[in-house]
Amino acid sequence: MRVLQVFNQQRALEGGEEKSVRSRVAALESVGVDVDLYMVTSRGIEDSTLRKARAAASSFYSFSSYRRIMERIEQFDPDVVEVHNIYPLVSPSVFAACRDAGVPSVFRVASQILTCPTWYHMYDGHICERCLGGKEYWCVLQDCRDNLFESALYAARNAFARKSGLYRHVTLYIAISQFMSSRLQSIGIDLERIAVVPNIVELPELFNGNDPGSYVAYAGRLSPEKGVSVLVSAARSLPQIPFRIAGDGPERPSLEAAAPSNVTFVGLLHGDDLSAFYRGARAVAMPSVTYETAGMSALEALGHGTPVIASRIGALPEAVIEGTTGILVEPGHREDLARAIARIWSDPGQAVALGAAGRNLVNENHSPRLAVTRVLYAYEAAIERYRSRSS
Numbered sequence: 001m002r003v004l005q006v007f008n009q010q011r012a013l014e015g016g017e018e019k020s021v022r023s024r025v026a027a028l029e030s031v032g033v034d035v036d037l038y039m040v041t042s043r044g045i046e047d048s049t050l051r052k053a054r055a056a057a058s059s060f061y062s063f064s065s066y067r068r069i070m071e072r073i074e075q076f077d078p079d080v081v082e083v084h085n086i087y088p089l090v091s092p093s094v095f096a097a098c099r100d101a102g103v104p105s106v107f108r109v110a111s112q113i114l115t116c117p118t119w120y121h122m123y124d125g126h127i128c129e130r131c132l133g134g135k136e137y138w139c140v141l142q143d144c145r146d147n148l149f150e151s152a153l154y155a156a157r158n159a160f161a162r163k164s165g166l167y168r169h170v171t172l173y174i175a176i177s178q179f180m181s182s183r184l185q186s187i188g189i190d191l192e193r194i195a196v197v198p199n200i201v202e203l204p205e206l207f208n209g210n211d212p213g214s215y216v217a218y219a220g221r222l223s224p225e226k227g228v229s230v231l232v233s234a235a236r237s238l239p240q241i242p243f244r245i246a247g248d249g250p251e252r253p254s255l256e257a258a259a260p261s262n263v264t265f266v267g268l269l270h271g272d273d274l275s276a277f278y279r280g281a282r283a284v285a286m287p288s289v290t291y292e293t294a295g296m297s298a299l300e301a302l303g304h305g306t307p308v309i310a311s312r313i314g315a316l317p318e319a320v321i322e323g324t325t326g327i328l329v330e331p332g333h334r335e336d337l338a339r340a341i342a343r344i345w346s347d348p349g350q351a352v353a354l355g356a357a358g359r360n361l362v363n364e365n366h367s368p369r370l371a372v373t374r375v376l377y378a379y380e381a382a383i384e385r386y387r388s389r390s391s
Helices: 015-028 049-058 065-076 093-101 136-139 147-163 177-185 229-238 250-259 271-279 296-303 336-347 348-365 368-390
Strands: 002-009 032-042 082-083 106-108 172-175 192-196 216-220 243-246 265-266 281-284 310-311 324-327
Touching: 002 015, 002 065, 015 032, 015 368, 032 065, 032 368, 065 093, 082 093, 082 368, 093 106, 093 172, 106 368, 172 177, 177 192, 192 348, 192 368, 216 229, 216 271, 216 296, 229 243, 229 250, 229 336, 243 271, 250 265, 281 296, 281 336, 296 310, 296 348, 310 336, 324 336, 324 348, 336 348
Parallel strands: 002 032, 002 082, 082 106, 106 172, 172 192, 216 243, 216 281, 243 265, 281 310, 310 324
Antiparallel strands: none
């Protein structure tokens, strides 16, 4: 089988989505699939007003991306095209290119790109779904980007993609969790057009084992939707417990200024440093205050044998199973989070047991072998569906 992968790399340093794309390519190649990766990057756009203007215009319908993808399809002759992130440089024109080239397209939906112009379903610190049902104008009225021009741009491009019908050309959607599948169904996408293929998580050789860890950890972006301010507030009420926070983002200065002395910020970690960070923790907290589509940090922590304390929201309960792989708490509830942390801190044996169960869950549900089987099945389903619609 020959598969063309299409991905718009984001401005931030490698995050969960980019890791997932690269893992997908490596896993497919490991079983003999011929893969070609078409990747464009948004990095550097912020450095130039002209680049920003061009990116804004191309996000609606990129004629240049259409031509380039048509050329790549002609050169590579894929059986199927899998599309990942499309904004701002690829745009929904990729689906028109697949249609015109006569190739089935699979859209892997890892973010809330189809249901929220800003992707986070969050306004003023709370979940917001006002834009659902063709009401993208709320993004402008609320100025969800804290920049009226950007809010209008994001609202307009979502409205254009919805009204233009470009997503009708998607042969099959891949949801990265059952939660994402339900969200796609909520906007009218038939279940028969959705395949659930969870993210790949490489199971590390080194893991916690019987070591319960010596701090409570957080790893991820430091931005409002992640609820790190709730964690910092909980840490203030637990002065006897050390906390370490890894990552970077717009909230870092304010979080550091507000943090008590038992909270240490260790910066952005990658590779072996991040693995050691997970292994050294008694628990990893994911206090998100809005929907998580998969929760890669939670899955990575569980893979290292470290239990997770997470908000009961989005896809997190699919990995963090109460009393089995971790503890679930109410989103945004500082006292509930503090109680859960105190509970797991006071029982090292429980922490070890929960972490071991979490590692088994990751091995059973997120291994490269299983993911490849599922994604190849999805590709075959897309090819068959395309053929039946074309005949």
